Amino acid sequence: MTQKAIKGCWSVRLKTIEVKPCRPMPSRMRVTVTLPEDVHQALSEWAEEEDRTLANLLSHVAAKAVRERQEQKKDKSESDRP
Numbered sequence: 326m327t328q329k330a331i332k333g334c335w336s337v338r339l340k341t342i343e344v345k346p347c348r349p350m351p352s353r354m355r356v357t358v359t360l361p362e363d364v365h366q367a368l369s370e371w372a373e374e375e376d377r378t379l380a381n382l383l384s385h386v387a388a389k390a391v392r393e394r395q396e397q398k399k400d401k402s403e404s405d406r407p
Contacts, residue, residue: 358383 360368372382 353384 368382369379372379375382377385
């Protein structure tokens with residue numbers, strides 16, 4: 326068996342060849358957001374108070390909002406049942 330490093334990837338030569346991507350797909354997606362200056366300032370101050378980066382704060386707030394919305398939808402669908 327021969328092993329060869331290629332730009333952080335590795336390959337093994339056997340009788341069969343298996344091809345795998347070198348970079349896994351990102352588990353987190355990148356988004357660009359445009360904010361009014363006053364909102365950006367308020368969020369920046371909030372992030373600093375919580376010792377977070379602005380990106381981390383926004384990720385945290387968005388994830389929390391999604392969880393709360395899913396709970397609201399779940400509660401509504403349960404209350405709509407006869």
